[in-house]
Amino acid sequence: MIPALSRVLAVLVLAASLAACGFQLRGAGDWPAQLDPVEIRGLQPRDSLYQELARGLRASGVEVVDSRPEERGVTLEIRSVDDSRRALSVSDQARVSEYELVRRVQVRLHPADGEAVDLEPLRASRTYVYDETAVLSRSEREEDLRDTMNRDLVALLRRQVEALERPADGD
Template identity: 35%
Template sequence: MKALRQALPRAAALIVLAAALTACGFQLRGTGGQFNMPFQSIYLAFPETSPLGTELKRNLRGGDTEVVAQPEKAQARFDVLSESRGKSILSLNSQGRVREYLLTYTLVFRVRDASGAELLGPTEINLKRPITFNETQVLAKESEEALLYRDMQTDLVQQILRRLAAIKPAKTA
C-alpha cells in the first residue's frame, strides 16, 4: 500500500508533464512534419548506392508521395545535376600545421514535370561545417568528419523536401 502511495504522485507528474508537452505543440524533429507535395509520384535520378538518394526516398515514402523506378511513370522528375563533397584548410597554427578544416557538401538539382517542363530550375544547396583538427586524434577526427557529413546530408534532405513542397505546379488551361 505504501509503494502505491509513492508511485501515484510520480505517475500523476508524468501525466501532467506529457499533457503539457503535447499542449504546447512540442514535436520531435522529423515526426509529424510531413510535407504536402504538389505531386503524387516522383522519380529520383540518384545512383542506387547514393546515401543521399536513399535518405530522400525514405523521407518521401514517409509521406503520401510515391517514389517510382521509371521516369515515365512519375508526375515529377528530380534530376541531380551535380553532387560533391569537399574539404579545405580553414586555418593553420603557429607551426604551419592545419588547425581547422572546412567541410562542404554541394548539390545542384532541378525538378521537371512529366512533359519535361521545369517546375524548379537548377537549384544549388551548399552546406558548410568547420571541423577542428588535432594530429594526435586522427581516428577520432575522421569519425567526427563522417558524422558531420551525415548531419549535412540530413540537413540537405530537409531543405530539398521544403523546396519540393513549395513548388507550384503549372496550371493547365
C-alpha cells in the same frame, strides 16, 4: 514514494501543457501527392545522397521509381553535388586544427504536368576538430559528417518542395 509520484505528476503536467499549446514534433513532412512517384536522376543508386533521398521520400510515403510514368509524378534531377573542405583554424604550430565540410547540391524538378523548376541551391556544412594523432579515423569522421549533411539536405529539399506547392499570400 512521494518524490516518484511528484516526478510523474510533473511529467504529466508538462506533457499536457505542451499538447495544449499545439506543440508537436516535426515529422517526415508531406510530399505533395501530385509529385508522387519520384524518379531520382543524376546520382548512382549506391551514392549516399541517393540513398538518403530515397529513404527520406519513402518515409514520407512517396514511391521511388527507376523511371517516372509520363502522366504523373516528378523527376528529381540532381544537377551537381559539390563537396569542399576548408581549414577554419590553425594551431600555434601552424597546423590545421579545425575543418569545415560543405556540401552544395543543385536540384531541378521535372513534374509530369508542368515546366521544369530549378530549386534554390541546397547547402549543408559541418565543422570538426582535426586530431593529427587519429589520421586514420579522419576519413570515417568526414563520411559520418557527410551522412549527417545528406539528411540535412533532404530536409531542406522537402521544405523547398512543400513551399512550391503552397499558394502565395494573397492568392
